Amino acid sequence: MQLLNKLGLSGLSHCGSVPLETDRLILRRFRSADAPAMFRNWADDPDVTRYLVWRAHWNVQETEEVIRYWESQYRRKDFYEWAIVPKSLGVPIGSIGVTKIKGMKTVMEFGYCIGKKWWGNGICAEASMAVLDLMFHRVGCTGMIAMHALPNVSSGRVMEKCGMTPKNCPPEPVRTENGKFYCRVYELSREQFENVQAGRTLKPAASQ
Numbered sequence: 001m002q003l004l005n006k007l008g009l010s011g012l013s014h015c016g017s018v019p020l021e022t023d024r025l026i027l028r029r030f031r032s033a034d035a036p037a038m039f040r041n042w043a044d045d046p047d048v049t050r051y052l053v054w055r056a057h058w059n060v061q062e063t064e065e066v067i068r069y070w071e072s073q074y075r076r077k078d079f080y081e082w083a084i085v086p087k088s089l090g091v092p093i094g095s096i097g098v099t100k101i102k103g104m105k106t107v108m109e110f111g112y113c114i115g116k117k118w119w120g121n122g123i124c125a126e127a128s129m130a131v132l133d134l135m136f137h138r139v140g141c142t143g144m145i146a147m148h149a150l151p152n153v154s155s156g157r158v159m160e161k162c163g164m165t166p167k168n169c170p171p172e173p174v175r176t177e178n179g180k181f182y183c184r185v186y187e188l189s190r191e192q193f194e195n196v197q198a199g200r201t202l203k204p205a206a207s208q
Contacts, residue, residue: 007099012106012140014077020130025123027082027096027130029074030067034083037091039063051149052113055177080135082116084127093118096127098135100145106137107143112158119154125161132162133197136190144188149181159186163196187195 020027030038039060042048046056060090073079082100085091094114101109110131113125135141146164148155150171164186171182 013107013138015134015138015185016077016081017074017082018134020082020134022126022130024086024088025127025130026085026087027127028085029098030070030081030092030095032064032067032071033065034092035060035064037093038083038095041091041093041117042095042113045116047112047116050178051152051155051176052178052182053174053176076126080131082121082127084112086118086123087187094123094127096124096131098131101145106141107145108141109145109147110135111146122161124155124158128158128162129197132188132193136193142190142194145185147183147185148173149174149183151181156184156186162188164188173180 002187017029019029039057039062043057043063043066049056057066070081073081078100082096083092084094084096086093094112096110096112098108098110101107112128114123132144135144144164146159147165148159165188167185167187169185172185174181174183
């Protein structure tokens with residue numbers, strides 16, 4: 001909390017994609033060896049990517065290119081992209097990341113996706129809580145936002161499980177490789193997150 005008091009509204013204390021752990025999951029950096037699992041488990045599935053900004057990959061080489069780009073960015077302290085790895089499987093089944101918002105210093109946006117086989121098991125909410133904890137309490141964000149295409153109501157339920165509430169604004173038009181969608185924007189303050197977090201215990205981040 002002392003760190004947050006020092007930061008105030010002036011900036012953030014970025015730490016990059018440090019490893020995180022929850023009861024069921026390891027969140028870690030992607031590596032080149034993850035390409036086959038990423039392609040097989042979610043990146044090649046149009047049902048998974050339907051409401052994302054990117055289309056399903058045609059082949060594993062596309063997946064390899066994406067991971068190579070992420071690996072090149074991990075040296076940046078303000079780059080956040082994690083593989084979602086269930087401890088019971090040991091391979092990635094999805095991803096979760098955080099990005100800057102133009103014109104906002106201490107509010108960032110996060111998003112996630114996982115393979116269809118693992119939908120409905122609370123995995124995205126569990127991973128999101130770990131990432132939100134990091135962004136609020138270590139990085140120093142004062143707020144976080146997320147959005148989902150209006151038809152993708154299940155993603156909205158994940159955001160609500162994390163304590164997020166719809167922002168009082170019209171749906172946001174977003175152009176993607178899969179077409180144009182109108183998205184509902186959700187928001188969460190640090191104070192709201194701390195209220196939701198009460199009763200939930202996250203393991204401390206592992207050393208990198």
